[in-house]
Amino acid sequence: MKKTMMAAVFGSVLMQACTTAPAPSSPPQANQAAKPAAVEMNAKVLFENNNLGNCLACHSVVKHPELAAGNIGPPFIAMKQRFPDPAKLRAIIYDEQANNPDTIMPPFGRNKVLTAEQIDALANYILQF
Numbered sequence: 001m002k003k004t005m006m007a008a009v010f011g012s013v014l015m016q017a018c019t020t021a022p023a024p025s026s027p028p029q030a031n032q033a034a035k036p037a038a039v040e041m042n043a044k045v046l047f048e049n050n051n052l053g054n055c056l057a058c059h060s061v062v063k064h065p066e067l068a069a070g071n072i073g074p075p076f077i078a079m080k081q082r083f084p085d086p087a088k089l090r091a092i093i094y095d096e097q098a099n100n101p102d103t104i105m106p107p108f109g110r111n112k113v114l115t116a117e118q119i120d121a122l123a124n125y126i127l128q129f
């Protein structure tokens with residue numbers, strides 16, 4: 001009888017220990033990376049965020065000199081006039097290597113860094129530059 005009581009008490013203590021154990025603490029960013037993230041559709045974020053397009057790593061925007069940008073790729077200027085067909089822009093962002101095998105511009109679509117919808121949003125977004 002006493003033994004059963006002990007076992008019951010021990011059991012419940014053990015249960016409590018397990019249920020009140022703190023969740024493994026990991027930095028929130030690591031948690032987010034583990035989950036399949038919602039597909040980002042904000043074109044400004046896609047354009048500037050260094051986990052996504054990171055276009056500013058290589059391209060400057062002539063209209064926006066305040067944006068810290070690289071100059072590996074051509075600066076964005078007069079995009080609407082220079083690219084009257086947005087399909088051309090989508091193709092460049094999807095895979096510029098198809099057009100220029102030596103380019104260092106990443107093939108965002110072919111490498112599945114960005115979805116077709118994200119590339120569409122970006123192509124429309126950069127037309128304002």
Ligand code: HEC
Binds near residue numbers: 054057073075126
């Ligand atoms: C690693 C550097 C790099 C990154 C990052 C990059 N590009 Fe490029 N991009 C280039 C280079 C270099 C070219 C020149 C074309 C070529 O080499 O064939 C280019 C060309 C372009 C062009 C044609 C511009 C013109 O005036 O002819 C567009 C549009 C473009 N990139 C859009 C983007 C967008 C949008 C992003 C972000 C999703 C991006 N690029 C990210 C390097 C980059």
